[in-house]
Amino acid sequence: MNRIDELLDVLEKIYEIIHMIYTTNYGHLSLPEDVLLTRQEVIDYLGISESTYKRKVKQGSLKPHKFPGGDRFYKSDLRHEFFESKRRGRV
Template structure:
């Protein structure tokens, strides 16, 4: 990875952190209140999937977490298709 790619990666992570901090403030956006970030465990519980299934879906690109310090983060709005699939398969 060259220096520009590394710098862009760091800037992207800083931006994601700033967005999370802004939305966690008491005067965050109303949209955020309706779509809070979910941890890895919350996603597995929400979708009714195991750890191995979670890892496989991330590896295949079906689930695309935001990689942040402290763990992966998702938003429910990103998981709507997978939630429907879980219901169809009878996991929920």
Template sequence: MKKIDELINLLLKIYNILQYYYDNREQYMTVLPEQALTRQEVKDYLGISESTYKRKVREGALKPMKLPGGDRFYKHQLVDELQESKRRGRV
């Protein structure tokens, strides 16, 4: 019976935590992680072609996260390249 009581107490704690987050979900919804951009979205965002994209990856100017669905980037990783694209009049 002791193990069952411990399990019930643990489940009650988990329930209370989940209930707390559910009750305060508006507060936590604003802290969602940044959406990762796909390869095509990055090219559109920076106003660059496929060949420029490949060159920048090869040179190390763009450092994608290699995932099974393709390359992914966060916008905060693209700040310098976005400034360069604006300087060149691409965006």
């Protein structure tokens, strides 16, 4: 039983470390969570039309993640496209 208790202690410490890494507050540092956006939210966020969205997906400049219920985008993956939309005055 002693080895099982030691194993449980190690697993509990691993869980605590993982939990600390993935929480939004890491000590005094606040880590933003990456937000998943739907297709319509991406269109609104980038200030583009539906046809522009489809063209960018076809060209590969927007790469959706396939989820049940539709495509999703991580907000951090859209950084370059957002700055381009901002430069063009869409946002």
